[in-house]
Amino acid sequence: MSTPLEKPQIISHIQKSLNYTVFDSKWIPCSAKFVCMGNFPRGTGVIQIYEVQHGEVQLIKEIEKAKPFKCGTFGATSLQQRHLATGDFGGNLNIWNLEAPEIPVYSVKAHTEIVNTIDGVGGLGIGDGAPEIVTGSRDGTVKVWDPRQKDTPVANMEPIEGETKRDCWTVAFGNASNDQDRCVCAGYDNGDIKLFDLRNMSVRWETNIKNGVCCVEFDRKDINMNKLVATSLEGKFHVFDMRTQHPTKGFASVSEKAHKSTVWQARHLPQNRDIFMTAGGAGGLHLWKYEYPAQRSKKDADEIEMGVAGSASLLQNVTLSTQPIASLDWSPDKQGLCVCSAFDQTVRVLIVTKLNRV
């Protein structure tokens, strides 16, 4: 990394302007296609499928539905089916067969308000165990769904009666290293981060990072919890080492001031869990590498194990847009290929080079 060219470079390979507000974009696994989900100006929802061909993107399909789509995931579907699970402004969770999108294959009124965030696990061979989808909503609840069970969630994480309901902005699955263990991490607008253990059905850990949590993601969903990245409204992100939990101090963490504005997204490279990209409110992308400390845990004064946080180093940063970048997704199949959408109604396909040399 001595010369600048040895560093990974971020290339804006393709840009495509859209005629709607795009909230989320995701690669379709095992393909050169991606979906964009969003909101037409006339107030309806839209899913578009694009394919990367010869240096440009081709619109393959457009699906229009009544409610605007906020988020989507392929996390809980098999590689053969590749069904897209979406959350919309009306609080519905739908699963679509993109080949036959007329009626959803699964549909449930999941929340009373907008579904802000969605994540899936157990599909695509990622994570042992049942396919499950988790949704987080403005109504303050986080619900876990099993596509095999109609109408009711399998778990419901709800604030205690009488407390103010906080807007849940982000959810993520993790710790799915065997078919029983599984965790859901949720971030709220007041800075709360909660880790729910689905095996014990209890809150395993919680903390507050003082400002709204925009995004949480485990570095890997399908291993014993290793790291968790949480990004926040005031431009910071926190990396928690999830290996060693101290009874009172919780998990060790390192925080880094990444952007001059809100960090909307953090996504780990599927091919290397220690590299992740953050997307900022001022249209910037930062590529980070987490470096482990020499010893990942130590004993405190009372001889109790506690974690030791490493450090995050910036590999590269670019500014793509003046508007916030709302979504970011690495291609699971091609290392370094990445799609992101910004509020300037543009979707971009990026190439990040030299990732295997970091």
Added chain:
Amino acid sequence: MPLPYLTKEFGMETEQVSSMLDLGTTKSYKIPVEHLDYSFIEKCTDVRHLEKILVVLRSGEEGIYPALTEFCEKKIESLDPRSRALRKEKPPATAASFSSDEWREIMCDLKSWSKEINQRETELKHQSVLDNSENVPPVRGSNVFVPSKQNKINKGKTSKNKVVPREYSEWDKFDVEKECAKVEGCNKEKSSPGLINHGLPKIKRKIDTTGLTDKEKNIIANREKDKGNEFFNAKDYEDAVVYYTRSISVIPSVAAYNNRAQAEIKLQHWNNAFNDCEKVLELEPNNMKALLRRATVYKHLGKVKEAADDLKKVLQAEPENVMAKKLLHETEGNKDMQSKKQPKGKRILIQEVEDLDDETETESCLLVGGESAAEKGEMGNAQRKFTGRGDGGPQTEEKSPSTAKKAQTKRGSSEKGSYQGAKEQGQVNEFQRNESYAGDQTSPSSSGTDSSRPDVPVDSGALPPDIARLKSQGNELFKSGQFSEALLKYTQAISDFTEAEIDSPGDLSILYSNRAACFLKDGNCSDCIQDSTRALELQPFSVKPLLRRAMAYESLERYRQAYVDYKTVLQIDSGVQSANDSVNRITRLLIDQDGHNWREKLPDIPAVPLSAQQNRWEGTSANYEQTQQKTKGSGGSKPVQDTGKKTEALFLSHKQEGNDFVKKGQYKDALGKYTECLKLKSSECAIYTNRALCNLKLNQYEEAKQDCDSALQLEPSNMKAFYRRAMAHKGLQNYAYCMDDLKEVLRLDPKVAEAEKELQEAAELFSKQSVAPDSQEKQRKKIQIQEVNDSDEEETENTRDKSDGKEVNRHVGTGDNQINHCGSENMFPLQPTNAYEFGQALNAVKSKEDIAACAKLLCSVEPENLPSLMSNKLEVDSFTIIIQALDNHLLQKDPTLVYRHLVHLHEAERFKMVSLLLGKTEKEQVKQLFDHLSTVESVQFTSDDIQNLAKHYLF
């Protein structure tokens, strides 16, 4: 003008300068203008200050100086290359950022990828959709509610900072910069204490790929290998091995074998590494890395010649290979010493890992059916165990795979032998526990062999002495019922063990299993489960951890998992009575819970390999003989055992009926049943807590309290007992004790919402009561106790037996306290050791006005300790009862003790206060006591002493 931000490095100088010249400061940061100067920047070493200067320069508010800005940037970079101020906004890279070759390469790469992926996608579409839903675990459950509380961190801390809660409209006005500034500097985070799952849950070493296409398998294999690489890079070699193994279990590939070999080398599992290298070389005879790694292994196993052969091969192909040269040099150096002793070669790390291996085309992967089976054997735990211990041993002379195998089987069988031995011993322990009184009394004579309740170390020879010592200390403590201390010892042993990096899963497994037993005893079921799970990972299908985990699951009401574990135990050894009974009981429960299809909801019951079963069988028969001998030896214990069994059955049925009554709300009947249970066996904690509940429901608080006290004697950290005693205290209006108990509950488990609520309520009532202590007539509130008591059904027979044993131990051990113990109806701990226990005991005698009991209590404490035991709890009524006890019961027996008590009593904390509050009758009693005392003649004290003392009591 003071400049508070200046640091020492340049503080003095600049201050003087600025005061002399006084050219003014910049608008932002108030930096003296003269700092914006080449010479200053050149000299300054304070990065923070330079960063501020850079911000000013970049902003252009003092004029635009591009050269100076650049100079400043360079200076910062030289001081701190990672400084945030150096981060600039950059446009994305374009073709111009690369050389044309590079750019072409990138684009070609993308093009070929999109072609390839399209092809794969079409293939994927044409495949028939296989539904492999039978492999998928069942639906988790329906609408399980997990309450989540809001963190109350920011409340009241920062006055104006309205981070929590913020209205939606406020987000529109949110000024990121300002918030950043606010947050900057106060990086401390608070996190609430939470549940901790220690260590790592089990990861399957094999992936079930039935129904998957080759393409999918390929993807999975690669992904698992990537994960292995990540773990390797994070120096987590054990997990790396696991994930490489998983990758191999899907599709065996050269890269995965090779990488696993490297990870095994790091772990110093030479034999495993050797096997992996062999595999690679079988598939690819000229794989340089594998040759290098095998050479490393050879070297560490002391086979210098083979190592040198391999290294020469490498150097033939790659004459410039530095690593090989170095290794060769070292091995040659070692050759001379070889004849004397096996050299302990230095660890050499072949650093370049994985990147190149990754690039090995997946096309070269072979699907070898037979080999994967062989692989599975290799993964087995038992095998790993011996390879670890056989490290560097002179007998490991694998020249060809066949001889290696022979050696393996040989050692494998010896392994089996010791394994069996372990089982036997464990089994004997169990039987012994099942034996009642007589059997246990004999145990001290045979102690050292098998009297310890935790698993006895069979192969402790492999343990370093300090760990072995820790372990035996733990065993001792466990035996004497000090579970938390034992826990600490085991934990220490485990951490030492892992630090020492000994590869002996068997021993580690035993340590974990023992610690699990401690957790179970402490009621910490979730940790018990984890430890047992780990023990099982290390030593699959060992009975004890399985049983312990089953019990823990059962007490957590996770009956399905408990059922599975019990079933597994029975597969291994169908003779485990407690497992049999538990299975029956749980079956009933599950049928109630899930209806007739309950079996469908069960997780899979693992099939126990025949070898494990066989071992067990032999083990038990041997056992049986042994126990037979034992019973003969101890004489007459057998009938006891038989009757024990009968009472057991009766006991169980009573208990079940009692529980049923509770469920129906017929507390009186339930009470009767539980009382009968206690007649049969008075050592089960759950019965006491259950009866306490009935008493509470029937508003018989005093009885409830007594039951809880008894329960707590049996299980000092039983949360339910504490909670119920708190309720009883509340009913008796002893709010102070009620609060104490509730605090105890919250200490044991901070998440018990009811306890918190009750605590608040009790605190309120307490403050009211202390304001108006005379208002005796309080509204009695009905207490709601919601929790239903299935979970009290927790102890399986086995634990009951254990607690039996415990009771016996106690009787034997504390013989002189026995009278005390039985006589006073278990009302207080035998010898109060702390203020809390003493307070409890005193409270008990006070409420019963049992002066005799109070006298006993006073006998059992040292007068010197009285003030500390009393702490600040001395009240008029307790004072009075002590005086009465001293006067009526102790004076005749032991006037000296009375005198000493009186001397120390007046040193108690609230003595003055209490003596002021004494009423007439109380004073009369005190006077009477002193009168009586002065009539006694003693060498210990004179009448003058008494006069002096009396002055303190009667002003």
